[in-house]
Amino acid sequence: xxxxxxxxxxxxxxxxxxxxxxxxxxxxxxxxxxxxxxxxxxxxxxxxxxxxxxxxxxxxxxxxxxxxxxxxxxxxxxxxxxxxxxxxxxxxxxxxxxxxxxxxxxxxxxxxxxxxxxxxxxxxxxxxxxxxxxxxxxxxxxxxxxxxxxxxxxxxxxxxxxxxxxxxxxxxxxxxxxxxxxxxxxxxxxxxxxxxxxxxxxxxxxxxxxxxxxxxxxxxxxxxxxxxxxxxxxxxxxxxxxxxxxxxxxxxxxxxxxxxxxxxxxxxxxxxxxxxxxxxxxxxxxxxxxxxxxxxxxxxxxxxxxxxxxxxxxxxxxxxxxxxxxxxxxxxxxxxxxxxxxxxxxxxxxxxxxxxxxxxxxxxxxxxxxxxxxxxxxxxxxxxxxxxxxxxxxxxxx
Numbered sequence: 001x002x003x004x005x006x007x008x009x010x011x012x013x014x015x016x017x018x019x020x021x022x023x024x025x026x027x028x029x030x031x032x033x034x035x036x037x038x039x040x041x042x043x044x045x046x047x048x049x050x051x052x053x054x055x056x057x058x059x060x061x062x063x064x065x066x067x068x069x070x071x072x073x074x075x076x077x078x079x080x081x082x083x084x085x086x087x088x089x090x091x092x093x094x095x096x097x098x099x100x101x102x103x104x105x106x107x108x109x110x111x112x113x114x115x116x117x118x119x120x121x122x123x124x125x126x127x128x129x130x131x132x133x134x135x136x137x138x139x140x141x142x143x144x145x146x147x148x149x150x151x152x153x154x155x156x157x158x159x160x161x162x163x164x165x166x167x168x169x170x171x172x173x174x175x176x177x178x179x180x181x182x183x184x185x186x187x188x189x190x191x192x193x194x195x196x197x198x199x200x201x202x203x204x205x206x207x208x209x210x211x212x213x214x215x216x217x218x219x220x221x222x223x224x225x226x227x228x229x230x231x232x233x234x235x236x237x238x239x240x241x242x243x244x245x246x247x248x249x250x251x252x253x254x255x256x257x258x259x260x261x262x263x264x265x266x267x268x269x270x271x272x273x274x275x276x277x278x279x280x281x282x283x284x285x286x287x288x289x290x291x292x293x294x295x296x297x298x299x300x301x302x303x304x305x306x307x308x309x310x311x312x313x314x315x316x317x318x319x320x321x322x323x324x325x326x327x328x329x330x331x332x333x334x335x336x337x338x339x340x341x342x343x344x345x346x347x348x349x350x351x352x353x354x355x356x357x358x359x360x361x362x363x364x365x366x367x368x369x370x371x372x373x374x375x376x377x378x379x380x381x382x383x384x385x386x387x388x389x390x391x392x393x394x395x396x397x398x
Contacts, residue, residue, distance in 0.1 A: 001175075001387075002394050003167045004042060004141050009051040013102055015137035016042060016168060017154050019146040019370065020057035020075045028074050034357075035146075036079055038370050042143045042168035043083065043110070052105035054136055055079075056093060056113045056154055057144070064120025076112045087112050093119065094132040102136040122153050130157035143168025145175075146371035148386035155386035159393035167390060170370065175387070177367045178378045181346050182211050186311035190343070191379075192303075192334065194219035194317030195351070198242045201317065203380035205249050210381075214259045214310075216303050218295050218319035218330065222263050225250065226283055234268070234286040261306055265296030267320065267327055274324045294320025295330035304337040313338055316349040316376060322358075331355045339364035348375025 018039045023031045030036075046053050060070040073089055080087040085108075090098045093113040101111055116122045121129035130153040134140065140162030142148065147155050148171065159165050167175075181189070191212045193201050198221045208215065217225060220237040227233045228243040228250075253260040264283050268290040269276040280296045281287070295303075307313065315338060322331035332355070338345050339361040347356060348369035356362050369375045374384055 001167055001172070001391055002165075003172050004045060004169065007139055007164055007166050009046055009049040009139060011107060012051055012138040013054060013105060013136065014046045014051040014139045014141060015054045015056065015133065015162070016046065016141045017144045017147075017158075018042075018055055018057050018168075019144040020072060021059050021146070022075065024069075024074060028069070030074055030078050032357075033078055033082070035370060036075065036082060039143050039168065039170050040082060042141065042170060045169070046141075047083070047085075047108055047110070050107040051139075052102075052107060053110045054102055054105070054113065055110065056116055056133065058117040058122065058147070058154075059115050060117070062115060062117050064117070064123075066118045070115055070117075072112055072115050079110075079112065083110070085110055090114055094129065099136060116152075116154050123150075125151045125153050125157050127153075127157050127160070129153045131161045133158050134161035137162060139164045139166070141166050141168045142386060142390055143170045144386075145171045145369070145374055147374070148384040149371070149374040149377040151385040151389075156389045159389040162393070164397065165390055165393040171387070173367075174369055174371065174374075177346055177369075178375070181312050181314050181344065182378075185211070186344065188213040188310050189312045189314070190214045190216065190307060190310040192216045192218070192313065192315040192317075192338070194221065194315075194319050194331075195349070196220045196237065198224045198239050198246060201376070202242070202245060203382070204316070204376055206252075207381035208379060209249070209252050209256060209258060212258060214261065214306060215253060216261045216306055218263060218299075218303075218334070219317050220292070221317070222295075223292055225262055231284055232286065232288075233292065234288055234290045236286065236292040259306070261303065263292075263295045263299040264302060265298040266292035267294040267296055267330070268292050269326070272321065274326055276326070278326055293324075294322075294327040297329075300330055300333035300337075303334060307337050307341045307343070310341055310343040313341060313343045313345045314379070315345070315347045315352060316379060318351050318355050322351075322355050332359050335359040335361055348372065348379075
């Protein structure tokens with residue numbers, strides 16, 4: 001796939017689609033600028049090669065309405081400080097005023113468009129909206145991996161109208177790491193899958209059976225697997241309609257010689273409350289009316305031993321309700337085990353990312369993906385619509 005390095009940028013209006021969907025506090029202050037920092041190499045490369053840079057992103061879910069609290073103005077300020085340049089803030093993402101600003105850019109100038117999702121046409125993948133965006137530029141660069149599982153106008157339809165299309169460094173890095181992990185991994189390859197619902201990870205689990213050597217399951221989704229084995233799960237969250245699927249996955253793993261690990265003990269409580277009474281019980285002894293909210297210490301030890309000889313680890317989803325301290329130890333223990341492994345470690349998913357940064361061990365993980373849904377779609381073995389559109393656009397212009 002052609003990247004920004006393969007394109008002559010000098011004097012060109014370069015439209016870079018990024019993901020600046022950053023968290024803001026009540027005073028419109030950015031509380032975590034990781035997503036801004038992750039695309040700085042692409043932006044800086046364009047500036048170093050004398051491009052006229054136009055940056056576009058969404059923020060939040062304004063549902064096609066102008067919501068002042070979801071303006072990208074705070075991002076313009078932070079980005080300006082990070083790259084030590086003045087950033088021009090457009091009043092909109094399309095329209096004659098925006099076009100005039102784009103046309104007036106000089107080499108090395110940066111224009112940030114206003115929130116793309118202030119227009120409902122963005123998420124509708126509208127051709128007219130995409131064409132208006134494409135008319136702002138000479139070169140289109142997709143560096144928004146976290147949005148590339150969606151067919152939105154600024155990552156999908158726009159590729160049909162932009163004169164030249166390429167991938168940014170972040171998008172390329174995300175794809176390269178995932179392919180390295182799943183297509184040609186150093187073995188043993190261990191997949192860690194957590195989170196609340198089997199339904200959201202079913203496709204990923206089924207697809208990974210083709211590649212992995214071991215699977216570790218945690219989070220509430222483990223309850224469905226355990227109940228399918230005949231364990232009483234008390235008041236724990238269970239997807240009863242998927243118990244058959246869970247049993248099929250475990251049987252398929254056994255047929256392929258894949259080791260499949262489930263929790264052997266839990267931290268349980270009578271209600272989902274930080275102040276609720278908790279107990280540590282074996283998986284087979286959850287009291288009636290109580291719910292499993294975190295993996296227990298024996299499970300943490302077991303999972304650490306499973307990872308001992310791993311050479312590649314792919315992780316998506318926490319081990320429990322880690323947002324509450326009482327139920328966070330299992331996820332934090334998993335972070336520590338993954339960080340301490342000698343494997344190449346790749347982590348994806350918003351909750352998992354938050355847990356790792358909360359632990360303070362993010363610098364000991366090989367790669368932390370910026371995308372949750374996009375990462376999960378790759379785990380399912382499915383193409384990313386925006387990447388497929390980018391590749392198709394490049395084939396048309398070859």
